[in-house]
Amino acid sequence: MVSFVAGLDWNIFFQPAFDGSGTYLRFLLIGLAWTILLSVTAWILAFVIGSIVGVLRTFPGRLLPGLGAVYVELFRNVPLLVQLFLWYFVLPEIIPGLGTWFKQALNPLLQQFVSGVLCLGFFTAARVAEQVRSGINSLGRGQRGAGLALGLNLPQVYQLILLPVAYRIIIPPLTSEFLNIIKNSAVASTIGLAELSRQAQQLGEFTAHWYESFIAVTLLYGIINVTVMIVSQFVERVTRLPGYLGGRK
Amino acid sequence: MISIKAISKWYGEFHVLKECSTTVSKGEVVVVCGPSGSGKSTLIKCVNGLEAFQQGEILIDGVSVGARGTNLSKLRSRVGMVFQHFELFPHLTVIQNLTIAQCKVLRRGNREATEKGQRLLDVVGLAAHAEKFPAQLSGGQQQRVAIARALAMDPIAMLFDEPTSALDPEMIKEVLDVMVKLAQEGMTMMVVTHEMGFAREVANRVIFMDQGQIVEDRPKADFFKSPDTDRAQQFLSKILSHGVQT
Ligand SMILES: Nc1ncnc2c1ncn2[C@@H]1O[C@H](COP(=O)(O)OP(=O)(O)OP(=O)(O)O)[C@@H](O)[C@H]1O
Ligand SMILES: [Mg+2]
Numbered sequence: 001m002v003s004f005v006a007g008l009d010w011n012i013f014f015q016p017a018f019d020g021s022g023t024y025l026r027f028l029l030i031g032l033a034w035t036i037l038l039s040v041t042a043w044i045l046a047f048v049i050g051s052i053v054g055v056l057r058t059f060p061g062r063l064l065p066g067l068g069a070v071y072v073e074l075f076r077n078v079p080l081l082v083q084l085f086l087w088y089f090v091l092p093e094i095i096p097g098l099g100t101w102f103k104q105a106l107n108p109l110l111q112q113f114v115s116g117v118l119c120l121g122f123f124t125a126a127r128v129a130e131q132v133r134s135g136i137n138s139l140g141r142g143q144r145g146a147g148l149a150l151g152l153n154l155p156q157v158y159q160l161i162l163l164p165v166a167y168r169i170i171i172p173p174l175t176s177e178f179l180n181i182i183k184n185s186a187v188a189s190t191i192g193l194a195e196l197s198r199q200a201q202q203l204g205e206f207t208a209h210w211y212e213s214f215i216a217v218t219l220l221y222g223i224i225n226v227t228v229m230i231v232s233q234f235v236e237r238v239t240r241l242p243g244y245l246g247g248r249k
Numbered sequence: 250m251i252s253i254k255a256i257s258k259w260y261g262e263f264h265v266l267k268e269c270s271t272t273v274s275k276g277e278v279v280v281v282c283g284p285s286g287s288g289k290s291t292l293i294k295c296v297n298g299l300e301a302f303q304q305g306e307i308l309i310d311g312v313s314v315g316a317r318g319t320n321l322s323k324l325r326s327r328v329g330m331v332f333q334h335f336e337l338f339p340h341l342t343v344i345q346n347l348t349i350a351q352c353k354v355l356r357r358g359n360r361e362a363t364e365k366g367q368r369l370l371d372v373v374g375l376a377a378h379a380e381k382f383p384a385q386l387s388g389g390q391q392q393r394v395a396i397a398r399a400l401a402m403d404p405i406a407m408l409f410d411e412p413t414s415a416l417d418p419e420m421i422k423e424v425l426d427v428m429v430k431l432a433q434e435g436m437t438m439m440v441v442t443h444e445m446g447f448a449r450e451v452a453n454r455v456i457f458m459d460q461g462q463i464v465e466d467r468p469k470a471d472f473f474k475s476p477d478t479d480r481a482q483q484f485l486s487k488i489l490s491h492g493v494q495t
Contacts, residue, residue, distance in 0.1 A: 145330075149299060151325045151402065244340075
């Protein structure tokens with residue numbers, strides 16, 4: 001293994017890239033930047049929509065939980081690639097005003113990015129919603145009742161009582177959803193966005209140094225994942241409640 | 250003060266409450282007992298609108314709980330409720346548990362709310378624990394905080410749903426002591442409990458429920474001397490012979 005790695009030509013990363021953007025190292029780092037930008041933006045969208053949908057699913061009555069359930073089933077069960085093609089190719093054609101604006105006012109790169117964000121965001125929101133719902137449900141009806149009994153209204157009960165605890169409980173599954181969004185962001189390479197996996201692919205194609213390229217890209221994904229885990233554990237530590245759910249007394 | 254008029258409630262096909270009627274006057278303490286599943290919790294939750302009911306009417310200080318125009322949040326803020334499992338908010342400190350609704354519902358300033366909270370913690374003997382989190386307290390301490398939390402809203406009446414049945418025997422007394430004191434100070438109380446010692450000491454009336462019906466509703470002395478019905482008689486001898494509850 002060591003001799004295999006040593007036998008590879010690592011100088012390739014310091015040679016100029018085919019597109020004139022600089023060295024191949026820089027070429028890969030551009031991909032890394034797009035992957036991070038895409039994942040983080042999509043995550044913000046997923047978190048906001050997922051929280052709303054998850055909360056709706058725990059509301060009293062039938063209508064709002066029903067709408068939430070439809071959202072989750074729809075976005076969770078249609079393959080991600082299909083969803084991306086819908087956002088990128090189909091919706092701009094069939095939505096009158098907005099679609100035309102999308103095609104004419106945005107440059108191709110922005111079109112790819114916006115489609116990627118919407119696709120990953122709405123898809124992951126369905127999964128976030130399930131986590132938020134299970135977090136809230138794990139608190140039982142008692143906490144809601146206690147909040148209401150004090151005269152808080154339902155939005156206050158969610159904002160002040162249920163969500164602060166539910167979010168703490170679901171930090172681990174939300175972390176794995178964030179790791180998923182990073183992995184899934186590679187799907188944006190299919191519509192040409194220069195994210196990390198596409199850059200690696202191109203590097204391989206243009207230089208034939210496939211091994212070097214994919215070893216480097218694996219390392220970069222690994223570094224992102226480790227960073228995310230560290231941040232997640234940090235968040236978990238600072239939000240931990242004394243004596244509650246394994247927190248120290 | 251609390252007037253329950255022929256309320257009925259169904260869970261789907263299941264008839265949980267059958268034409269229950271009773272009243273709790275100002276300053277009165279009414280104990281509700283009965284076998285598991287008889288509808289005690291459901292009844293008491295109907296009183297502050299935590300559970301909806303399909304027939305009948307409940308008036309609190311003249312305001313109808315089930316009516317469309319009623320501001321339920323406002324009504325609930327005037328009726329304190331204490332739960333079997335305490336239901337303190339785990340992410341808030343003890344003092345924050347006592348101030349949050351004062352600030353958000355009654356719009357009291359933080360300073361005023363905190364002072365009020367501290368005073369009540371003192372009353373329930375927990376002044377030193379204000380900055381702790383609920384999970385750092387024993388069950389008995391948590392329940393006393395929960396009582397203080399309800400009192401912080403200056404309620405006109407208090408509802409208790411089996412406040413001591415999740416507690417270890419040695420902690421039951423510390424909670425009952427607080428409740429007895431409250432009763433003696435003239436608080437209007439409706440208490441679901443099997444603590445017949447408590448009923449003997451401070452109750453004015455005892456209500457016995459079975460299968461969704463109020464089977465007996467009588468002054469305490471009469472109830473303990475000779476329950477009208479066999480069912481109440483059996484129930485009473487069963488819980489009294491178990492000893493722990495008295
Ligand atoms: N959400 C619900 N849906 C359907 N049935 C319910 C629901 N809540 C309670 N019940 C049923 O209603 C009946 C009365 O319940 P309730 O909790 O009021 O009894 P309880 O007298 O308080 O009993 P316990 O002493 O066990 O607390 C029980 O048979 C229970 O199974
Ligand atoms: Mg009960």
